[in-house]
């Protein structure tokens with residue numbers, strides 16, 4: 287029998303879908319979430335919550351309840367630099383920008399939870415802080431929000447992510463190790479001694495070798511360099527990610543890659559550099575907070591908590607989880623045939639938006655446990 291929260295969430299579902307689609311059609315890149323933040327702040331404002339904007343960039347924070355302990359609920363808001371497949375009624379209206387990771391769904395779900403909680407504010411014990419975080423995809427937003435004080439008095443933190451590989455129904459609630467660490471890296475080759483058109487650009491040659499030699503975990507995602515068929519590129523930059531589980535393995539791999547870049551540079555007469563642009567640590571959930579989330583999943587009566595073991599994804603919520611007991615959970619929103627995250631055809635089973643809102647609401651109302 288659905289209880290009051292389940293019924294309220296069901297009634298809210300059409301509005302959550304409208305909100306998610308409105309956000310989906312107006313994606314903004316990391317660090318540029320101006321309109322998204324304004325939209326979020328407006329909704330929170332109309333719910334009667336006190337709202338803080340400009341938190342660590344375009345972050346928005348609102349709170350319910352009084353005193354402590356503080357539970358932080360976090361959603362990310364940013365989109366990615368790619369073109370969405372054509373033909374979707376609610377598709378991106380911004381060329382070259384797309385919500386291809388589901389952060390539109392997360393934002394809509396946390397706004398839904400905000401509404402459900404605002405309607406039940408008398409039942410909120412302690413304090414619940416809602417964080418709408420910018421710049422997750424460039425791995426700087428969580429740190430900026432932490433510097434802006436979002437973890438003040440926080441005793442626990444919870445974040446949701448839709449998961450394309452999982453169908454709607456199972457919800458991944460890790461009770462320990464969950465996500466990989468990641469380095470965002472750039473490798474540049476510059477200059478070179480060969481200047482004949484026959485030999486080609488040394489920087490391009492060096493970059494080609496580096497791509498051919500990419501080793502365990504170092505994955506090149508993009509190549510940038512040169513502008514013409516008959517002008518040798520003087521600089522080529524490779525950008526990509528390196529995923530890792532343990533600090534020791536990470537440091538050794540970065541050192542190995544740096545030596546490889548130096549040796550390729552020496553062989554091609556170029557100058558080679560490897561720089562780590564951003565770093566996110568591996569994410570492990572605190573069992574106590576995971577149990578709170580798993581109980582909330584069960585209470586919905588329409589989803590099942592599973593622990594799939596560590597998965598090779600990353601999220602900068604790891605910076606928060608490294609500081610306070612946390613739970614990151616993955617809501618099934620795709621399936622075997624679904625396009626993966628960061629893909630032009632990525633989409634979300636929108637039932638996951640309502641389910642996420644319901645889980646977050648139940649976690650907040652169960653707080654402090």
Ligand SMILES: [Zn+2]
Pocket residue numbers: 386387423627628
């Ligand atoms: Zn992503």
Ligand SMILES: [Zn+2]
Pocket residue numbers: 387388389422447601
């Ligand atoms: Zn994401």
